[in-house]
Amino acid sequence: MTPDIFLFWLLTIVTLGGGLAVILMTNPIYSALALVFTMVGIASFFITLGAYFIAGVQLIVYAGAVMVLFVMVLMLFDLKTEIAAFTRGLFTGALKIFSVGVMGGLIVGAIMMSAGSLDENIAKVNPEIEASMSPDAPTKLLGQALFSRHIFGFEALGVLLLVIAVGTVALSRSRGGTHAKQ
Amino acid sequence: MGKDLFEISVNGIKLILIFLMMVQAVPILVWLERRGSAFIQNRFGPNRVGPLGLVQLLADAVKFLNKEDFAPDKAVKTLFYAAPIFALIPATLAFCAIPMSVPLTIGEYTFRIQGYDMNIGIVFILGVSSLAAYTILMAGWGSGNKFSLLGALRASAQIISYELALGLSIVGIIMLYGTFNLTEMVNAQQGLLQFTALGHTVQTSWLPNWGIFYQPLAAIIFFAATFAESNRLPFDLAEGEAELVAGFHVEYGGFKMLMFFIGEYGHMMLASALMVTFFFGGYLIPYATPETVHSWVHATLIESPVGANILTTLLHFISFNIKFAVFLWIFIQVRWTLPRFRYDQLMDLGWKTMLPWALGNTIATAAVIYFVA
Numbered sequence: 335m336t337p338d339i340f341l342f343w344l345l346t347i348v349t350l351g352g353g354l355a356v357i358l359m360t361n362p363i364y365s366a367l368a369l370v371f372t373m374v375g376i377a378s379f380f381i382t383l384g385a386y387f388i389a390g391v392q393l394i395v396y397a398g399a400v401m402v403l404f405v406m407v408l409m410l411f412d413l414k415t416e417i418a419a420f421t422r423g424l425f426t427g428a429l430k431i432f433s434v435g436v437m438g439g440l441i442v443g444a445i446m447m448s449a450g451s452l453d454e455n456i457a458k459v460n461p462e463i464e465a466s467m468s469p470d471a472p473t474k475l476l477g478q479a480l481f482s483r484h485i486f487g488f489e490a491l492g493v494l495l496l497v498i499a500v501g502t503v504a505l506s507r508s509r510g511g512t513h514a515k516q
Numbered sequence: 517m518g519k520d521l522f523e524i525s526v527n528g529i530k531l532i533l534i535f536l537m538m539v540q541a542v543p544i545l546v547w548l549e550r551r552g553s554a555f556i557q558n559r560f561g562p563n564r565v566g567p568l569g570l571v572q573l574l575a576d577a578v579k580f581l582n583k584e585d586f587a588p589d590k591a592v593k594t595l596f597y598a599a600p601i602f603a604l605i606p607a608t609l610a611f612c613a614i615p616m617s618v619p620l621t622i623g624e625y626t627f628r629i630q631g632y633d634m635n636i637g638i639v640f641i642l643g644v645s646s647l648a649a650y651t652i653l654m655a656g657w658g659s660g661n662k663f664s665l666l667g668a669l670r671a672s673a674q675i676i677s678y679e680l681a682l683g684l685s686i687v688g689i690i691m692l693y694g695t696f697n698l699t700e701m702v703n704a705q706q707g708l709l710q711f712t713a714l715g716h717t718v719q720t721s722w723l724p725n726w727g728i729f730y731q732p733l734a735a736i737i738f739f740a741a742t743f744a745e746s747n748r749l750p751f752d753l754a755e756g757e758a759e760l761v762a763g764f765h766v767e768y769g770g771f772k773m774l775m776f777f778i779g780e781y782g783h784m785m786l787a788s789a790l791m792v793t794f795f796f797g798g799y800l801i802p803y804a805t806p807e808t809v810h811s812w813v814h815a816t817l818i819e820s821p822v823g824a825n826i827l828t829t830l831l832h833f834i835s836f837n838i839k840f841a842v843f844l845w846i847f848i849q850v851r852w853t854l855p856r857f858r859y860d861q862l863m864d865l866g867w868k869t870m871l872p873w874a875l876g877n878t879i880a881t882a883a884v885i886y887f888v889a
Contacts, residue, residue: 367595367650367654377643386634386635386639387636387696389636390636390640390642391639391643392643393640393642393644393647394642394643394683397646398676398679401646401649401650401653401675401676404650404653404672473635473636473696
């Protein structure tokens, strides 16, 4: 077993275990903590793939975001109701099965559509991809790609984040937080 | 990690040494803090155990290890015990990325005096050290105590608020040096202050080429924000003895509390090391480049090239540590000089003062780099 394979399996266990814990834990606090493990695991995956910059950004952005989620859970949720709501009931059971179905479909679709894209020869065909594989290039290339070709998506994401911020403020200002009754 | 067994084992030992260096600096810092605070407040401080009271912390550690290991009845045991252990990890990981001296060349091997050299040094350090907030939340929530929880919530709000200003103040530095790599940043600060503006080259005769002369505002914002990140006075709202007893570590005693302490001092050391690296020339000796130091050592002190290499590395390591110690002392001095902020003052400072100034600094730096240089 080479170190790479060992690392891959170790990180896979951590990431998938964290991901499973996020949905299987009844207590939202534990879910949030497990999400941190998943995020750190994904960042480590990026490091093993040589994408250091994205790994760092993954840590800063997502780990920080989960932090906020954690605080939201503590401040806005009524933990006892939340645990009760996610443990029993026909509706939540159906919801869970539905979500598992959607997620499974997504995963199968992603695997089927990405067949061939992991081919090693693709780097030789596409010079841009080949250039982005040198150890010093990624950050600069990433910046150029973000601010030229993907500028619309980049800005749209910015707007989306703004909407989320406004929505959070609106939600937290209504009486009773997420459990407000109209 | 290396091309043969010798290099790999040296690099492995190096990681352990850096961790030990960080942990072993804590007793000295605590001694310095207690003696320093006593000096500032016109008291004696610990001066009974050993010469100048230096062994006091060893005695304290033995005492802490022998204390009863308990968890409160209402605590969530897993989180309660995990929090102090996780408190050590972020600061240690981040500290390993700091370059502490010029690379040491022995024969065909080159050893870096840093845990690992990454092209994205700053991003890595920011990302890893942002994980520190979780340990505080884990401790606060896991203790099952209202005061702990309040302290943890305050700490998380504070860290989220000040991380923005911290990150933005570094952006100016990144644009200035054009790299994320800490070693390259240090190398860019060699020699005397010299820059090209509007076609003229300005050269000073005695100022070193340090980052602080290019980015004074960023230096101030960064240093202030690191105080908030490491939860020290005047930003120790998370502990605020007067209102929260001791905040998130009310329920912790013995060595568990000491581990939080080590984490806090680790963040302090990380902040000082980053200050030195970004703004004060890192391990460089003022008025001398590593090459001139090496040729001087080689010509006057040691004949053998390996000995000269080792001595050059050692001299730069000492230079780094002197600057490092100055900032640690400033941390201690500030803690015993300034009173704690009120909570609304803290938030005002973070969001309404430091964030706009840091943003302004970023834009101004970008404009200057684009139009002037």
